[in-house]
Amino acid sequence: xxxxxxxxSTLLLAVAGAAAFWALGFPAAPLTGPAAFVSVxxxxxxxxxxxDRLRDGIFVVLGLSIGTTVTxxxxxxxxxxxxxxxxxxxxLLISIALNRLLLRRAFGFAPMTALLAATPGHLSxxxxxxxDLKADIxxxxxxxxxxxxxxxxxxxxxxxxxxxxxxxxxxxxPPIGPVPFAIIAALSLGLGLLFKRLCVPAALLLxxxxxxxxxxxxxxxxxxxxxxxTTAAFVGMGGLIGSRFTGLDIRQLTGALLAGVVxxxxxxxCAALGAVLVxxxxxxxxxxxxxAFAPGGVEIMAAIAIETxxxxxxVAMHHVFRLLVLSAAIPVLVARAGKARGH
Numbered sequence: 001x002x003x004x005x006x007x008x009s010t011l012l013l014a015v016a017g018a019a020a021f022w023a024l025g026f027p028a029a030p031l032t033g034p035a036a037f038v039s040v041x042x043x044x045x046x047x048x049x050x051x052d053r054l055r056d057g058i059f060v061v062l063g064l065s066i067g068t069t070v071t072x073x074x075x076x077x078x079x080x081x082x083x084x085x086x087x088x089x090x091x092l093l094i095s096i097a098l099n100r101l102l103l104r105r106a107f108g109f110a111p112m113t114a115l116l117a118a119t120p121g122h123l124s125x126x127x128x129x130x131x132d133l134k135a136d137i138x139x140x141x142x143x144x145x146x147x148x149x150x151x152x153x154x155x156x157x158x159x160x161x162x163x164x165x166x167x168x169x170x171x172x173x174p175p176i177g178p179v180p181f182a183i184i185a186a187l188s189l190g191l192g193l194l195f196k197r198l199c200v201p202a203a204l205l206l207x208x209x210x211x212x213x214x215x216x217x218x219x220x221x222x223x224x225x226x227x228x229x230t231t232a233a234f235v236g237m238g239g240l241i242g243s244r245f246t247g248l249d250i251r252q253l254t255g256a257l258l259a260g261v262v263x264x265x266x267x268x269x270c271a272a273l274g275a276v277l278v279x280x281x282x283x284x285x286x287x288x289x290x291x292a293f294a295p296g297g298v299e300i301m302a303a304i305a306i307e308t309x310x311x312x313x314x315v316a317m318h319h320v321f322r323l324l325v326l327s328a329a330i331p332v333l334v335a336r337a338g339k340a341r342g343h
Contacts, residue, residue: 006047007054013037013046014239018231028156030234035152038242043253048243055240059204060188061233065225066205066305066312067212081314084278085321088293091274092322095120095267095295096333102266107259109139115337117143117259119330120267120295121323126330133334139256145244146260147267151296152241176223184221187211206320213313267295284314292318 017037021029042048050058099118103109109117113136116126126140176184192207200206215221275289291301292315301319305312 003047003049006049007051009046010038010048010050010239010243011236013041013048014235014242017238018235026156028234030231031238032153032156034235034238035149035241036238038239039149039245040242042242042245048239048245050236050240050243054236056192056204058233058236058240060185060192060208061225061229062237063192063205063208064184064188064212065230065233066316067209067214068216068224081317083282084284084289084292085318087274087278088318088322089325091270091293092120092295092325093329095270098266098270099263102262103143103259106262107255109259110136111337112334113139115333116140116330118263119144119326120147121319121326139259141244142253142256143260143263146257147264148241148244148296150261150264151268151294151301152238155291155294155296155301174223175226176221180215180221180223181225184211184215205316209313209316209320264295271295288314291315 014034014037017033017035018030019033021033021036026032038048096115096118100114103114103117104111112133116133116135117140119126126144188208188211189204190207191211192204195203195207212221271293272290275286275293278284278293279286279289288305291305294301296319301315305315
């Protein structure tokens, strides 16, 4: 459980990181600045963390914000998504296979540890399985954390370097009224808790996206979320990412972090090839697809999509589908890996 002092320190450092990166003109500064500052601080020994309830609130706000990007044009893209989702599954399985082989041959990971470390996302599920299967949890956590932080820091830079400016940001409109906001927030929390009970991945985020998208798509809850609220959610999300390095010994980081860097690069290469293929085939924006195919969490990539003005709804849709595929595929892959000698 996160104590008050570490929470305050984390949030203050996150705000400082956001301000510094904004002053430098860094892409998606409210997200990337906090992630960078808090990561460095935790590696230097600072206790960092975000309480579970605050984390849940961040996910709900991000979900509500994502839902406001749902438009008839986005809904019209659904007919083209089966091809895109099929390519996503193919790139996902290829990257897992390549990274698992690399971790075993080049970094000496045991079969089960290599498989779980090679899985791009679904961190809580992966670590839960790691504990049950007596896999090497610290190495898995380091590889996975390196992946998340690298993606958060590098993806906005890559998108900016690509020279593409998004057009799917939350449209300029009056802020949503207090009563409609209270209604969709309450419904989002309720649906998210139901999804959580049903073990749906990214439950609170998905619940908020569903409610917000339905409300905005039908015109029942028009209006954008206040900028200060979405910015605060991004800052908190960045602090949450950086806090994953809490309690780690710097001497233990080198090998696992190197493995994490290599695994992330391979995963990104597979994702980029898939994104370009779908872009050429379907004519969708390649920058948007790079975020949709990126081997990172739905919360992170969708937040970057909002900050960079790309299609957050399409991005979130791909990532939620990726989590659902992993939920089904990981147990099957684990069962096969269990036949190998030595966990």
